[in-house]
Amino acid sequence: MIDAESPDRLDQLLARYFRPEAAPPGLTRRVVTATRESEAGLARLERSLAIQATPRGVSLIRVGRLPKPATATARRLAEQAREEIHEYLRGQRAFFRVPVDLVTMPDFQRRVLEAARQIPFGEARTYAWVAERIGHPRAVRAVGTALGRNPIPLIVPCHRVWRSDGGVGGYLFGTDVKRRLRALERATPVLEGCTTTHIVCRVGCIHGRHMRLENRVIFASVEDARSVGYRPCRVCRPAA
Amino acid sequence: MESDRALMERVARGDQAAFTDLARRYGARLLAVAARLLTSRADAEDAVQRAFLQCYSGAAGYNPRWAVSTWLYRILTNICVDELRRHATRTAYDERAHAGGPALGSANHRPPDAYLDLHRALERIPREARILLALRYVNGLSYGELARIRGISINTVKSQLARGKSLLRVELGEQGAGHD
Numbered sequence: 001m002i003d004a005e006s007p008d009r010l011d012q013l014l015a016r017y018f019r020p021e022a023a024p025p026g027l028t029r030r031v032v033t034a035t036r037e038s039e040a041g042l043a044r045l046e047r048s049l050a051i052q053a054t055p056r057g058v059s060l061i062r063v064g065r066l067p068k069p070a071t072a073t074a075r076r077l078a079e080q081a082r083e084e085i086h087e088y089l090r091g092q093r094a095f096f097r098v099p100v101d102l103v104t105m106p107d108f109q110r111r112v113l114e115a116a117r118q119i120p121f122g123e124a125r126t127y128a129w130v131a132e133r134i135g136h137p138r139a140v141r142a143v144g145t146a147l148g149r150n151p152i153p154l155i156v157p158c159h160r161v162w163r164s165d166g167g168v169g170g171y172l173f174g175t176d177v178k179r180r181l182r183a184l185e186r187a188t189p190v191l192e193g194c195t196t197t198h199i200v201c202r203v204g205c206i207h208g209r210h211m212r213l214e215n216r217v218i219f220a221s222v223e224d225a226r227s228v229g230y231r232p233c234r235v236c237r238p239a240a
Numbered sequence: 241m242e243s244d245r246a247l248m249e250r251v252a253r254g255d256q257a258a259f260t261d262l263a264r265r266y267g268a269r270l271l272a273v274a275a276r277l278l279t280s281r282a283d284a285e286d287a288v289q290r291a292f293l294q295c296y297s298g299a300a301g302y303n304p305r306w307a308v309s310t311w312l313y314r315i316l317t318n319i320c321v322d323e324l325r326r327h328a329t330r331t332a333y334d335e336r337a338h339a340g341g342p343a344l345g346s347a348n349h350r351p352p353d354a355y356l357d358l359h360r361a362l363e364r365i366p367r368e369a370r371i372l373l374a375l376r377y378v379n380g381l382s383y384g385e386l387a388r389i390r391g392i393s394i395n396t397v398k399s400q401l402a403r404g405k406s407l408l409r410v411e412l413g414e415q416g417a418g419h420d
Contacts, residue, residue: 017355018377020272031263031292122326189322195391213301217391218318220325224367228392
């Protein structure tokens with residue numbers, strides 16, 4: 001049993017517990033190598049994307065060319081999607097605001113894609129999880145097919161669905177892009193606070209766009225931010 | 241020895257040798273903090289690598305009014321905090337998926353037995369207090385540095401540390417009574 005009755009003893013205990021260890025051999029070399037090897041790599045994908053939208057929302061994202069959206073509202077939504085994807089691929093956005101149009105889709109596929117949209121940013125689920133989620137636990141293969149035909153990749157995050165054995169599964173833009181997206185989301189935080197305004201936002205909120213690097217702190221939850229005097233943003237509503 | 245700021249200026253100009261020096265100077269200290277905040281050694285080292293990567297790519301945005309060490313701790317702490325968020329949601333998912341079974345990742349970090357009670361108690365105190373305690377005790381950072389790293393006032397730092405320690409005392413006391 002640990003005796004932590006007196007403040008001094010707790011201090012000593014904490015000091016011993018937190019005592020720094022020697023760095024493992026080769027740490028510096030690994031850090032330097034990892035930094036050299038890191039490349040954005042997703043920029044090429046972004047340049048090749050074409051986006052189609054209806055007045056209800058984004059309806060198709062593909063590599064190549066697509067006809068221009070028919071109405072002004074649809075064109076505005078396609079442009080919004082392009083901006084959000086640009087920020088997302090640069091690690092500056094952890095959510096999409098632009099609506100998607102899944103209305104004309106077959107019921108099964110729509111439910112699969114809706115389930116994929118429930119997977120939190122930066123996380124992964126299995127094909128079996130999606131199958132269970134839509135109430136067809138045995139339809140794992142059909143789920144894979146439906147995700148493979150996802151018309152709105154990136155925004156509907158089918159790249160967050162992996163095989164149960166940890167395998168990458170398939171991906172419309174190739175498995176290398178799927179791996180890169182996982183690494184990107186892992187390196188992109190979700191909640192950021194501004195040290196001058198003491199407001200906490202979702203990463204990608206318009207308020208955070210001009211925040212200087214030195215004013216940015218990351219939080220693990222809105223409650224954590226509240227506990228040290230930050231309040232949630234009223235625009236992006238991170239607590240919702 | 242070259243000053244930290246001079247080193248950062250060279251890093252901002254893309255000087256690889258300066259970057260290697262910086263990593264050598266701060267790698268172990270950053271790893272010590274990350275190792276105490278995150279569940280596994282691999283996650284901790286990954287966090288340090290990402291911190292240096294951000295430092296390298298964002299070196300041009302470094303504000304010389306900041307001590308380089310504080311700047312690096314801010315970057316590292318931001319990364320660790322986001323990793324803690326991910327770990328919390330992942331654990332919740334794993335617990336739901338394997339109800340009754342152990343949460344994935346929980347067995348990765350095994351502190352020595354003498355510290356097991358403290359380790360468990362630390363897991364139960366509020367996250368922000370735990371982060372401040374780690375920064376304070378691993379590297380002996382001042383209240384001012386802690387305030388800057390977490391973007392809070394010095395008074396909030398003090399009250400969080402005091403609250404964290406008082407909760408730890410309660411946790412450890414209760415555990416002790418339970419074992420006797």
